[in-house]
Amino acid sequence: xKFIESFVIAIRSLAANKLRSALTMLGIIIxxxxxxxxxxxxxxxxxxxxxxxxxxxxDVLYVTPANPDAPGAAAMAPGYATANLTLDDAxxxxxxxxxxxxxxxxxNFVELTFGxxxxxxxxxxxxxxxxxxxxxxxxxxxxxxxxxxxxxDMVVVLGSKTAEDLFGDxxxxxxxxxxxxxxxxxxxxxxxxxxxxxxxxxxxxxxxxITTYQARLFTMRTPSGEDAVQSIAVMVSGPEAMDNVExxxxxTLRKRHRIDEDEKDDxxxxxxxxxxxxxxxxxxxxxxFLAAIASIGLLVASIGIMNxxxxxxxxxxxxxxxxxxxxxKRRDILLQFLLEAAALSLVGGGAGIAFGWTxxxxxxxxxxxxxxxxxxxxxxxxxxxxxxxxxxxGLASGIYPAMRAARLNPIDALHYE
Amino acid sequence: xVMIELENITKIYRMGKVEVPALRGITLxxxxxxxxxxxxxxxxxxxxxxxxxxxxxxxxxxxxMLEGVDVSRLSDNKxxxxxxxxxxxxxxxxxxxxxxxxLSNVELPLIYSGSGQKRKRTMxxxxxxxxxxxxxxxxxxxxxxxQQRVAIARALVNNPALILADExxxxxxxxxxxxxxxxxxxxNRDGITVVIVTHEADIANQTQRIICLLDGKVISxxxxx
Numbered sequence: 001x002k003f004i005e006s007f008v009i010a011i012r013s014l015a016a017n018k019l020r021s022a023l024t025m026l027g028i029i030i031x032x033x034x035x036x037x038x039x040x041x042x043x044x045x046x047x048x049x050x051x052x053x054x055x056x057x058x059d060v061l062y063v064t065p066a067n068p069d070a071p072g073a074a075a076m077a078p079g080y081a082t083a084n085l086t087l088d089d090a091x092x093x094x095x096x097x098x099x100x101x102x103x104x105x106x107x108n109f110v111e112l113t114f115g116x117x118x119x120x121x122x123x124x125x126x127x128x129x130x131x132x133x134x135x136x137x138x139x140x141x142x143x144x145x146x147x148x149x150x151x152x153d154m155v156v157v158l159g160s161k162t163a164e165d166l167f168g169d170x171x172x173x174x175x176x177x178x179x180x181x182x183x184x185x186x187x188x189x190x191x192x193x194x195x196x197x198x199x200x201x202x203x204x205x206x207x208x209x210i211t212t213y214q215a216r217l218f219t220m221r222t223p224s225g226e227d228a229v230q231s232i233a234v235m236v237s238g239p240e241a242m243d244n245v246e247x248x249x250x251x252t253l254r255k256r257h258r259i260d261e262d263e264k265d266d267x268x269x270x271x272x273x274x275x276x277x278x279x280x281x282x283x284x285x286x287x288x289f290l291a292a293i294a295s296i297g298l299l300v301a302s303i304g305i306m307n308x309x310x311x312x313x314x315x316x317x318x319x320x321x322x323x324x325x326x327x328x329k330r331r332d333i334l335l336q337f338l339l340e341a342a343a344l345s346l347v348g349g350g351a352g353i354a355f356g357w358t359x360x361x362x363x364x365x366x367x368x369x370x371x372x373x374x375x376x377x378x379x380x381x382x383x384x385x386x387x388x389x390x391x392x393x394g395l396a397s398g399i400y401p402a403m404r405a406a407r408l409n410p411i412d413a414l415h416y417e
Numbered sequence: 418x419v420m421i422e423l424e425n426i427t428k429i430y431r432m433g434k435v436e437v438p439a440l441r442g443i444t445l446x447x448x449x450x451x452x453x454x455x456x457x458x459x460x461x462x463x464x465x466x467x468x469x470x471x472x473x474x475x476x477x478x479x480x481x482m483l484e485g486v487d488v489s490r491l492s493d494n495k496x497x498x499x500x501x502x503x504x505x506x507x508x509x510x511x512x513x514x515x516x517x518x519x520l521s522n523v524e525l526p527l528i529y530s531g532s533g534q535k536r537k538r539t540m541x542x543x544x545x546x547x548x549x550x551x552x553x554x555x556x557x558x559x560x561x562x563x564q565q566r567v568a569i570a571r572a573l574v575n576n577p578a579l580i581l582a583d584e585x586x587x588x589x590x591x592x593x594x595x596x597x598x599x600x601x602x603x604x605n606r607d608g609i610t611v612v613i614v615t616h617e618a619d620i621a622n623q624t625q626r627i628i629c630l631l632d633g634k635v636i637s638x639x640x641x642x
Contacts, residue, residue, distance in 0.1 A: 327501020327529040
């Protein structure tokens with residue numbers, strides 16, 4: 001019996017009982033749909049994070065305090081590591097060959113007030129090198145200067161969106177805003193950059209000199225009593241110099257922090273490449289994990305299909321008897337029911353892919369509205385995988401019912417009521 | 418030429434520890450082109466005999482030759498092939514696929530034989546029983562007589578050597594009964610061997626030969642005058 005004929009017969013049988021077929025397919029549709037949505041969403045998230053990170057410039061190293069006893073990435077978690085970097089450390093690093101500049105940076109949240117308007121904002125206390133290290137440009141006014149840092153001036157530079165939120169179309173330069181009750185003069189506005197890091201928009205922040213930050217806004221001390229620095233961005237002259245600079249930074253800081261030869265670093269140096277890699281891995285693993293859990297739904301769907309096929313076989317006992325009486329062989333009946341199960345899951349799988357894709361589009365839209373321009377992407381690999389899994393489920397669920405059908409005795413089957 | 422040769426055909430059913438002999442050593446021949454009626458009371462074994470002749474079942478003991486070929490101990494697959502190509506079955510309860518059209522029903526044996534020209538052969542079979550006009554109807558839209566005619570068309574579609582009918586008019590009124598019997602007579606005149614199991618003497622008398630069974634044995638085998 002020809003394969004295509006059998007497939008057509010299978011589809012006809014399914015169409016003969018549309019409601020039942022649809023309900024059975026529901027399991028696969030939801031199962032495949034959720035796995036697809038998770039994978040598409042995961043891919044979108046990964047792209048989003050890596051593209052934003054790539055934007056920041058690849059010849060930059062970041063030095064942060066780290067807990068020498070903690071494993072892997074956890075070492076850098078804020079709060080887990082003792083604040084032990086200082087402005088003097090930053091200056092020492094700045095003297096290393098091939099280093100173009102350093103931007104020691106502290107970060108926190110504040111409330112920004114202008115007249116009656118108040119908004120929450122991220123605040124960075126940093127140095128003039130920050131604008132180049134992070135890839136920003138000025139839209140108006142000027143960035144903080146060496147003099148501002150030396151004099152601890154009460155000046156602030158606004159991010160593009162922050163300026164818009166607080167001042168609308170007005171030019172903020174020259175105006176005064178209040179941060180933690182203290183008056184700062186706006187000396188510049190950054191140009192729109194786009195993207196976000198760790199969930200915060202790159203354009204919603206304000207920048208003050210690090211010295212002002214330490215003295216007037218948030219004071220944090222190292223164990224030896226100096227003002228602490230949370231992280232130091234180091235601009236390197238070129239990719240070839242990265243390894244050397246990293247080694248030199250390590251040597252310099254180990255000496256300054258008096259770390260013995262057999263002790264581990266109490267700081268961490270990461271390159272953007274490493275960061276991208278870590279985030280890629282994390283989102284990848286999370287996606288796979290979630291998808292695996294969602295696959296449990298597929299297992300349930302599979303059981304549902306087997307159940308319905310068994311019922312179908314029993315209901316159609318007489319029909320099977322008739323088919324055998326006119327010459328159907330065991331393998332004809334086996335093939336018929338296997339194909340029905342496969343058709344069920346194939347159609348269900350296709351609908352599931354469409355459903356999952358719609359779901360991931362919805363996710364993208366919601367995320368974009370919330371401020372993260374996420375674009376869920378469905379790769380051909382995902383689709384092929386989903387189709388393959390659907391067919392496999394169909395065959396696996398259908399084999400037992402199909403075998404039962406094939407083994408029916410025609411005489412008994414014909415007498416079945 | 419001899420179509421069917423049965424030699425000492427015995428069928429014993431085992432129900433747990435009890436053995437029930439349905440057929441006890443039946444020996445008979447049926448020639449090509451004969452029209453034979455098999456009659457007998459309930460439990461006489463006539464349905465069992467039909468099932469064996471029609472390859473739905475295998476004898477426990479004995480030899481069955483079809484057109485000179487020993488078909489007594491064939492595999493299930495071979496039996497299925499014979500059911501498909503050599504025999505056309507007609508049942509008392511019609512046994513049509515309820516949700517398929519007359520056309521699809523008649524086509525069924527052709528699908529399993531993998532034949533070409535399905536549409537043509539199907540329509541020819543339907544024409545032969547006078548139902549070409551109702552080809553698209555489903556069994557629920559057809560009368561009892563029409564449904565049985567569809568079943569006969571299905572039995573014919575693969576040009577079988579033999580038509581076996583098990584109480585074909587059992588569920589029909591007298592008008593439809595007469596119709597069906599006359600179709601069988603016509604098919605026989607066209608050269609097909611026809612074997613009808615029945616308990617109605619009227620129908621038996623319209624055939625050429627009546628074989629009577631009792632308790633699994635042939636008790637009489639006579640020509641109709």
